[in-house]
Amino acid sequence: MKLIAKQDFSWAHGGSDVRQYAKGDRIETDDADMTRVALDEGWAEVGDWEDPIPVREPTKEELLAARDALLRREAELQEQAERLDKQAAANQAEADRLAQLADSYAADGARLAEATKQLAADRAAFDAAKAAAPAPTTGKGKDKAAA
CATH class of the missing domain: 1.20.5 (Single alpha-helices involved in coiled-coils or other helix-helix interfaces)
Structure with missing residues (x-):
């Protein structure tokens, strides 16, 4: 799923692979738990983009x-x-x-x-x-x- 971070947050993928996300980051993930929690908590919103994911400055x-x-x-x-x-x-x-x-x-x-x-x-x-x-x-x- 494609998400756009609405605020800075971190998530432990698989319980151990901790990744940091910053506001505005485009996130493409198959992690259903992260997607559910990020949307429920308002950390991210569903995004839809066709261009490649830009690199954060x-x-x-x-x-x-x-x-x-x-x-x-x-x-x-x-x-x-x-x-x-x-x-x-x-x-x-x-x-x-x-x-x-x-x-x-x-x-x-x-x-x-x-x-x-x-x-x-x-x-x-x-x-x-x-x-x-x-x-x-x-x-x-x-x-x-x-x-």
Whole structure:
């Protein structure tokens, strides 16, 4: 049923869902008890409208409370943004440090690869020189006679 509130009142729908109604509110309800009591007590009258139910204009206090809540939320978001900016800067510094470390490891790896090549070349030269050298002598027996 469609009602128009003639005065401010509240009603507990289903015994627990308390709703506030203000004078002039358009109420569309299937709550037969509320409809009967509101009409009997003169809190509301039967209304008939085709246009959508308009939103009640907020009071000055409601607007101020909403503004204050928005300002608080804005301050919280600003603080969070500042924390995130600091964290981003710290993350960037860490990323730069890790990039330098990676470059250092890459340079060390290149030096190690070069040293490994040089060691292999030195080992091959040593093995070739060893193979070409005469056998060592002990100074005893046959080695003396051959000398």
